[in-house]
Amino acid sequence: MDVVINGQKRSLRDGMTLRDLVIELELEGKPIAVEVNREVVPKTRFAATALRDGDRLEVVSLVGGG
Amino acid sequence: MDAPLRIGSVELRSRVILGTGKYASPEIMVKCHEASGTDMVTVAVRRVDLNDKSKASFLNWIDRSKLKILPNTAGCTTADDAIRAAHLGREALATNLVKLEVIGDERTLYPDLAELVAATKRLVKDGFVVMPYTSDDLVTALRLADAGAACVMPLGAPIGSGLGILNPTNIRIIIERVKVPVVVDAGVGTASDVAVAMELGADGVLLNTAVAGAKEPVAMATAVRHACEAGRLAYLAGRIPRKQVATPSSPMEGRIV
Numbered sequence: 299m300d301v302v303i304n305g306q307k308r309s310l311r312d313g314m315t316l317r318d319l320v321i322e323l324e325l326e327g328k329p330i331a332v333e334v335n336r337e338v339v340p341k342t343r344f345a346a347t348a349l350r351d352g353d354r355l356e357v358v359s360l361v362g363g364g
Numbered sequence: 365m366d367a368p369l370r371i372g373s374v375e376l377r378s379r380v381i382l383g384t385g386k387y388a389s390p391e392i393m394v395k396c397h398e399a400s401g402t403d404m405v406t407v408a409v410r411r412v413d414l415n416d417k418s419k420a421s422f423l424n425w426i427d428r429s430k431l432k433i434l435p436n437t438a439g440c441t442t443a444d445d446a447i448r449a450a451h452l453g454r455e456a457l458a459t460n461l462v463k464l465e466v467i468g469d470e471r472t473l474y475p476d477l478a479e480l481v482a483a484t485k486r487l488v489k490d491g492f493v494v495m496p497y498t499s500d501d502l503v504t505a506l507r508l509a510d511a512g513a514a515c516v517m518p519l520g521a522p523i524g525s526g527l528g529i530l531n532p533t534n535i536r537i538i539i540e541r542v543k544v545p546v547v548v549d550a551g552v553g554t555a556s557d558v559a560v561a562m563e564l565g566a567d568g569v570l571l572n573t574a575v576a577g578a579k580e581p582v583a584m585a586t587a588v589r590h591a592c593e594a595g596r597l598a599y600l601a602g603r604i605p606r607k608q609v610a611t612p613s614s615p616m617e618g619r620i621v
Contacts, residue, residue, distance in 0.1 A: 304411040323414060329423050330412060331455035338451045356411065358452050361422050362393070363408025363438050364383030364523070364550075364572030 299351035310349060317344040323357070330359045366596060369567050371545055372493035372514035374432060374461065376403045379562070380592050381434065381547065383572025387581065390425040396575050397431065399585035404432040406463055406570070408439070409453045423457075434495065436463040441476065443483035450487050462487060463517070463549075463570075464496040473523040473550075477504045481511055488512030497549050500534035502541055509544045516542055517570060520561060521551025524573045528557040532564055539565040555584070555591035562595025563603070 300309055310319065316339060320326050332339050333356040339347050349355075369376040382402040387393035397405060405426060426433060435453030440446035443466060450462040466483055468476030475498055487494045493514045498504050500518040508516050518538055521527035528551060529535060539546045545567035552558055552571040561569050569592060578584035 304414060306414065323412075325412065328421055329456050331409075331452040333448065333452065336448065338448075338455050340455060356452070357414070358409050358456065359412045359421065359423075360407040360433075360435065360453070360456060361410045362384040362387065363436055364385045364406055364570075 299349065301349060301351070301353045301355060303355045304357055314349050315345055316347040316349060319349060319355075320344055325357070328359065330357055332357050366600070369545060371495065371547075372461075374404075374493065374514075376432075376568070378403045378589070378592075379568040379596060380558075380588055381406065381549075381568060381570040382575060382585070383570070384422075384426070385572050386576040388576075390422070392581055393576070394425055395582045396585040397426075399582050399589065400575065401589040402431070404434055406434045406436050406572070407453075407457075408436055409449045409456065432461065433457055433459060434461050434463050435459065436497075437465045437483075439467065440465060441467050441479075443479040443486070446479070446483045447486055447490075450483075450492060451490070454492070460491055461493045462495065464494050464513075474519075475499055477501070480504070481507050484508055484511040484513050495547070500531050500538065502534070502537050505538045505542045505546075509542050513544060515545040515547050515567070517547045517549035519550040520548050520557065521553075523550040525551055526553030526574060526577075527551055528553050529560045529564070532560065535561065535566065536564050552588075555587035558588050558591040559595035559598070562592055563598045565599050568592075 299312055369379050378401045380400050380402045381404045382400050383406045437446040437449040440449050446466045466476045466479040484494050484496050495515050496508050496513050497517045505516045520529040547568040547570050548561040548566045549570040552574040558569045575581050575585045
C-alpha cells in the first residue's frame with residue numbers, strides 16, 4: 299500500500315500497523331506525535347491502528363523555537 | 365520573598381520564560397537556560413526528518429526534572445492549524461500547556477486576532493492551559509481572558525526585532541485591566557527591555573533571540589535574570605510619580621549664606 303508521510307509518498311507492506319511503522323522509522327519511545335488523516339493517534343493506540351492505502355500521516359517531534 | 369507566578373495549574377519561581385531556538389549549539393542553550401534561572405522553555409512542533417538517520421532527540425538537551433516545556437504553534441496561520449499543532453505537541457510531550465501563536469502577517473509576524481480568539485476557545489474546551497501570543501491590544505486581551513486563556517502574552521515589538529517595549533502605555537493598560545497574568549512576549553533586545561516590562565507590572569517575560577543572538581549569550585541570559593528581578597522588585601517597591609519640575613533632595617533650611 300502507498301501512504302504519504304510528512305508529504306512524502308512511501309510504500310508499506312500490507313497489514314502494517316502504526317506501531318510497525320514507528321518501529322521501522324526507528325522512532326519507538328521517542329517524543330513524537332502522529333496524525334493519521336488529521337486525527338492525532340495516542341501512543342497507546344499505535345498497535346491497534348491499521349494503516350490503509352492512501353492514508354496521510356504527519357509524524358512530528360520537537361525542535362528549538364521561541 | 366516574591367510569590368511564584370501561577371499560570372493555570374503551573375507555578376513558576378522565575379518570571380523569565382526562554383526559547384530554545386537559534387542558539388549556536390545545544391550546549392550554549394543549556395548554559396543560557398541555567399544562567400537565566402528560567403523554569404520554563406518553549407519548543408516548536410515540526411515534522412520529523414525521515415531521512416535523518418541520527419534520530420537524536422532535541423529534547424535530550426532539556427532537563428524536564430528542572431524545566432517545564434511549553435510547546436508552541438509557531439508558523440501556524442489559521443486556528444485549525446494551530447489547534448492541530450497544539451494537539452500534536454500535547455501528545456508528543458504529555459503536557460496540556462500550549463503557547464498559542466496564529467500568525468496573520470508574514471512580514472511583521474503579527475497575530476491574526478480573530479483566529480487567535482477562536483483557537484483559544486477551542487483549546488480551552490479541549491483541556492489546554494492556553495498561553496496566547498497576542499498584540500498589545502486591550503480588547504483582544506480581554507476577549508482572550510474571557511475565552512479562558514490562562515494568561516495573555518502581548519508583544520513588546522515584532523518577534524525577533526529587538527526593538528524593546530514600543531508601546532508601554534498599551535502594555536500597562538492590559539496589565540491594569542486583564543485579570544489573568546500578563547507575560548510580555550517578543551521584542552526584547554537587551555536586559556533593560558526586560559526591566560521595563562517588569563517595572564510596568566508584567567507578570568513575566570518570554571524571550572529567545574535577545575539571548576540566543578547576543579555576542580555572549582550566557583552573559584546576556586545572566587543579565588536578563590537580573591533585569592527581571594530588578595524590574596519586578598522596582599514594580600513591587602512602587603516608583604515615585606513623574607513631575608515636570610525639580611524637587612531638591614537636600615533640606616533648604618540651614619544653608620550657608
